[in-house]
Amino acid sequence: MNKKLELFLTFFKIGAFTFGGGYAMVPLIREELVDKKGWINNDEMLDMLAIAEATPGVIAVNSATFVGHKIGGFWGSFAASLGVVLPSFFVIILVALFFEDFLKIKVIADIFRGIRAGVTVLIFNAGLRFFKQIPKTAVNYFLIALAFGLSVFLEFRFLSLCLLVFGFVFGLIGQLLKTGREERE
Amino acid sequence: MIYLELFLVFFLVGLFTIGGGYAMIPMLQEQIVGRGWLEAEDLLNVFAISESTPGPFAVNTATFVGYDLGGVLGSAVATIGVVLPSFIIILIIARFIYNFLEYKSIRTGFETVKVIVVGLIFAVVLELILKNVFGDGFDLKSFDFVAFGIMVSVFFLKLVFKKLSAIKIIIISGILGLIFYGIFPL
Numbered sequence: 001m002n003k004k005l006e007l008f009l010t011f012f013k014i015g016a017f018t019f020g021g022g023y024a025m026v027p028l029i030r031e032e033l034v035d036k037k038g039w040i041n042n043d044e045m046l047d048m049l050a051i052a053e054a055t056p057g058v059i060a061v062n063s064a065t066f067v068g069h070k071i072g073g074f075w076g077s078f079a080a081s082l083g084v085v086l087p088s089f090f091v092i093i094l095v096a097l098f099f100e101d102f103l104k105i106k107v108i109a110d111i112f113r114g115i116r117a118g119v120t121v122l123i124f125n126a127g128l129r130f131f132k133q134i135p136k137t138a139v140n141y142f143l144i145a146l147a148f149g150l151s152v153f154l155e156f157r158f159l160s161l162c163l164l165v166f167g168f169v170f171g172l173i174g175q176l177l178k179t180g181r182e183e184r185e
Numbered sequence: 186m187i188y189l190e191l192f193l194v195f196f197l198v199g200l201f202t203i204g205g206g207y208a209m210i211p212m213l214q215e216q217i218v219g220r221g222w223l224e225a226e227d228l229l230n231v232f233a234i235s236e237s238t239p240g241p242f243a244v245n246t247a248t249f250v251g252y253d254l255g256g257v258l259g260s261a262v263a264t265i266g267v268v269l270p271s272f273i274i275i276l277i278i279a280r281f282i283y284n285f286l287e288y289k290s291i292r293t294g295f296e297t298v299k300v301i302v303v304g305l306i307f308a309v310v311l312e313l314i315l316k317n318v319f320g321d322g323f324d325l326k327s328f329d330f331v332a333f334g335i336m337v338s339v340f341f342l343k344l345v346f347k348k349l350s351a352i353k354i355i356i357i358s359g360i361l362g363l364i365f366y367g368i369f370p371l
Contacts, residue, residue, distance in 0.1 A: 015240050019352060051278060051285055054295050056203050057271025060241040065275035074276070081272055085264060088240025092248040093260055095234055103230070107367055114362015116229040117335035118354050120313045122236065125343060126207035127306035130299060133204075140300045147304025151211065152311060157219040160211045163301050164201045171297025175290040 003072045004079040010037065011064045011083030018060075025060055039071050060084050139174075143167065187255050188262045194220075195247045195266030203298050206235075206242030211305035213246065214312075222254055225316055236351050243267050331365040 010032050018025040026049065033039045040048065052062035061081050068080030102108050134140055147163050156162075194216045202209040210232070218225050228250075235245035244264055251263030278285045286292070315323075317332040335358050342357065343349050365371055 017239060019237065019239055019350075047286065051275070053204055054286070054292055055271075055274050055278065056200050056295070057274055058199060058202065058241050058243040058268060059205050060244070061268050061271035062275050065272050066279055069276060069279040077272065077276055077279075081268060084241070085244050085268055088238070088244040089248050089260065089264055091238050091240065092234070092245050093252055093257060095238060096249050096252040096260075099230075099234070107363065110367035111359040111363045112230055112233070113332070113366050114335055114358045114360070115233045115355055116226060117317050117332040117362070118339050118358025119229050119233045119236070120310060120317055121336050121339045121343065121358075122351055122354060123207060123210055123232070123306065123313065124310045124340070126210075127303055127310060130204065130208070130306065131303045134296070134300050134303065143297065143300045144304040144307075147301045148308050149304075151305055151308035157215055160215050160305050161197065161201060163305065164212075164298050167297040167301035168294040170294075171300075172290050172294035174297075175293035179289065 004075055006037075007068050007072055007076050008079040008083040011068075011080040012087060014064075015060065015084040016087035025063070029063060033067055039067060044070075143170070188258065190220075191251055191255060191259055191263045192266040195251070195263045196269060198247075199243065199267040200270040201298075202243060203295050204302065206246075207306070208299070208302045209243055209246075211302070211309050213250075214309050217250060223250065225313070227253075229313065233355055237355050330371055331362070334365070335361045 014025055014028050014032060018028055030042070030045060034042055034045055048063055048066045049059075051066065052059045055062060061084060064080035064084040065077045068077035070076075072079065103112060131144075147167075150163065151159055198209050198212050198216065201212055214225070214228065217223050217228055223231070231246055231249045232242075234249060235242050238245055244267060247263040247267040248260045251260035253259075255262065282288070314336065317336065318329050319325075320327050320329070338361070339354055339358050343354060
């Protein structure tokens with residue numbers, strides 16, 4: 001079979017059968033890419049996930065682009081990314097077509113009122129999960145408090161964006177200074 | 186023009202999402218509710234649907250919001266926008282920066298972005314809790330005990346049953362909503 005078509009179909013399957021994206025995809029990625037196709041070995045997969053997680057973007061698409069490039073260059077990336085995105089795209093359009101009318105039914109509206117409370121907890125738990133992953137240093141606590149405080153008290157459409165850019169520059173420069181100091185010593 | 190705006194907003198969201206779907210919620214909230222595209226409640230509905238349908242959370246959300254604002258073309262534009270930064274960045278890394286993981290300063294930069302995300306998410310959560318419980322104002326009389334109760338019970342359920350998946354949490358809170366808003370309203 002054509003490599004690009006194979007990439008497309010494999011990632012289509014990964015996109016169609018994982019809920020939530022990101023880490024939920026890891027078992028299926030391992031099964032499809034490492035065990036069945038042998039496109040990457042286990043170490044390469046771990047590297048790929050480390051890069052996907054440490055760089056901006058959607059983890060699923062990062063992984064697809066990465067494997068696609070390794071197997072089939074630019075068009076391989078393209079085929080794999082398209083594959084991982086398309087199932088979502090079709091399913092969501094189908095849902096979106098009916099959702100607004102659906103919500104007008106009283107029972108459904110009640111259910112979704114409950115669900116919104118549940119989703120709030122999901123978001124809170126995601127915040128806790130991210131918190132557990134970061135080093136517990138005074139600087140990090142300060143940055144969290146700063147981001148929290150500013151976004152609670154300021155109303156500005158690009159505030160999050162500015163804070164994220166600030167975080168990147170802050171971390172980058174901090175690390176450069178630290179490395180420079182260590183080299184001098 | 187709505188299509189260009191959709192593309193740019195989701196491109197920015199994709200570009201500044203590090204570490205997975207939920208990291209993009211603060212920016213989505215700011216951009217989508219801030220621009221008056223959706224109400225905060227609608228966006229929560231979208232998150233619920235994105236979490237309970239197959240595929241990456243970020244792509245699902247982009248497709249849904251895009252469809253709401255600009256039909257199928259809107260979906261396509263928003264989805265391409267959210268995906269493109271991933272695609273470009275990973276291609277650059279795969280092609281030119283084989284040893285990306287050794288660039289400590291860039292990695293620390295991205296790590297620090299994740300620290301900021303924690304603060305931003307907790308701010309969004311605070312806002313959402315207030316919104317669920319009090320609605321748009323801060324009137325104590327409109328305190329929504331059901332929403333409060335669902336949040337507390339689902340939180341503790343997840344604490345006790347660590348394996349409880351997001352979809353199950355959504356189903357449970359939906360059932361609780363059906364019972365306490367619909368069948369036996371408090």
